[in-house]
Amino acid sequence: GAVVSQHPSWVICKSGTSVKIECRSLDFQATTMFWYRQFPKQSLMLMATSNEGSKATYEQGVEKDKFLINHASLTLSTLTVTSAHPEDSSFYICSAGDRGPDSPLHFGNGTRLTVT
Amino acid sequence: DAKTTQPNSMESNEEEPVHLPCNHSTISGTDYIHWYRQLPSQGPEYVIHGLTSNVNNRMASLAIAEDRKSSTLILHRATLRDAAVYYCILRDLWEYGNKLVFGAGTILRVKS
Numbered sequence: 651g652a653v654v655s656q657h658p659s660w661v662i663c664k665s666g667t668s669v670k671i672e673c674r675s676l677d678f679q680a681t682t683m684f685w686y687r688q689f690p691k692q693s694l695m696l697m698a699t700s701n702e703g704s705k706a707t708y709e710q711g712v713e714k715d716k717f718l719i720n721h722a723s724l725t726l727s728t729l730t731v732t733s734a735h736p737e738d739s740s741f742y743i744c745s746a747g748d749r750g751p752d753s754p755l756h757f758g759n760g761t762r763l764t765v766t
Numbered sequence: 767d768a769k770t771t772q773p774n775s776m777e778s779n780e781e782e783p784v785h786l787p788c789n790h791s792t793i794s795g796t797d798y799i800h801w802y803r804q805l806p807s808q809g810p811e812y813v814i815h816g817l818t819s820n821v822n823n824r825m826a827s828l829a830i831a832e833d834r835k836s837s838t839l840i841l842h843r844a845t846l847r848d849a850a851v852y853y854c855i856l857r858d859l860w861e862y863g864n865k866l867v868f869g870a871g872t873i874l875r876v877k878s
Contacts, residue, residue, distance in 0.1 A: 656809070684865055693853070694810070694868040743809045745866070752798050752817070752857075755866055757809035 653677060654746050656758025663734055663765055671729045671761045673744030679724035680746035684755070685717075688741040700727040734765040770854045775873040778844045786839040786872055788854030793834050798857045800866065801828065801839045803850040803874075810853065810868075813839065849876045 653676040663669050673683055681702045686694040698719055699707040706719035716738075718730040727746075731738055745757040771789040778784040790799065798817050802810040814821055814828045816837075821828040827840040841848055853871040857864060 654809075682864070686868075693851075693870050694804075696865055696867055699865055741807075745809070747864070752815075754800070754812035754815060755802075756812065757802075760807070760809045762807075 654744065654756045654758045656744055656761055658761060659759060660762040661764070663763070665735055665765055666733055668730055668732045669734055669763060671731075671742055671744075671763075673727045673729070673746070673758055675725045675746045675756075678746075680727075681724060683721060683727040683744055683746040685719065685727075685729050686743045686745070688743060688760075694743060697729075702727075731763065734763070736765045739763055739765045770856060770869050772852070772854055772869065772872045774870065775875065777875045777877060778841075778848075780846060780876055780878045781843050784841040784844045784848070784874065784876075786841075786852050786854075786874065787836065788838070789836045790854070790856055791835045793856055794858065796858055799828065799830060799834075799837050800855045800857050801826070802853045802855065802866075802868075803848075804853070804871075805850045813852070815857075844874075844876045846876050846878060849874055 655674045655676050657672045683700040685697045687697050688694045696709050697712045700719045700721040702721045708714045721727040741760050743760040745755045747755045798815050800815040801813040803813055804810045814826050816828045829838045851871040851873050853868050855866050
């Protein structure tokens with residue numbers, strides 16, 4: 651079945667540094683990928699929609715200069731958390747679909763980011 | 767986005783069926799009903815989805831009310847591995863990007 655791979659699964663970084671998270675669709679092409687953030691004991695919050703070959707669409711309240719999204723190919727989207735601060739510590743999850751909108755989305759296993 | 771309402775939590779005994787309800791009174795004709803579940807420290811996992819007719823797959827069954835304003839996810843025999851947060855989400859066929867917006871979900875606890 652369709653698989654979405656996310657890397658790294660966890661990362662610890664110092665405050666002020668940048669962290670890049672990769673999301674790959676392993677056996678299908680994804681023109682659209684989605685990035686979510688999840689704080690402990692809360693639901694997933696959609697951050698942005700990543701579009702292959704064009705700019706990402708950010709949800710209201712999400713800083714586009716803080717969370718840089720690049721979707722350079724049909725199988726890879728990256729999320730870069732720039733100048734990370736402790737409040738950016740969270741569980742980041744990507745997802746993608748391999749068919750039309752009436753089909754399931756597949757999710758990566760998430761990246762646990764801890765900013766010290 | 768059309769909203770869904772789910773109970774905060776439910777409890778089930780192992781090996782018994784579980785019926786997880788979801789209300790979506792403002793559903794539109796182009797909204798698909800999707801169910802996902804999330805185990806601790808993992809990304810969500812697709813369970814099932816449907817539009818109007820009831821659906822069955824190897825994981826679960828989805829019963830959709832005739833007016834489509836509610837649906838029920840049915841796990842036929844709950845196991846300890848089914849303990850997770852279950853999300854009922856409406857996905858608009860025609861909305862740009864076809865994004866999935868998660869609500870609070872239902873925490874399912876399974877007792878042995």
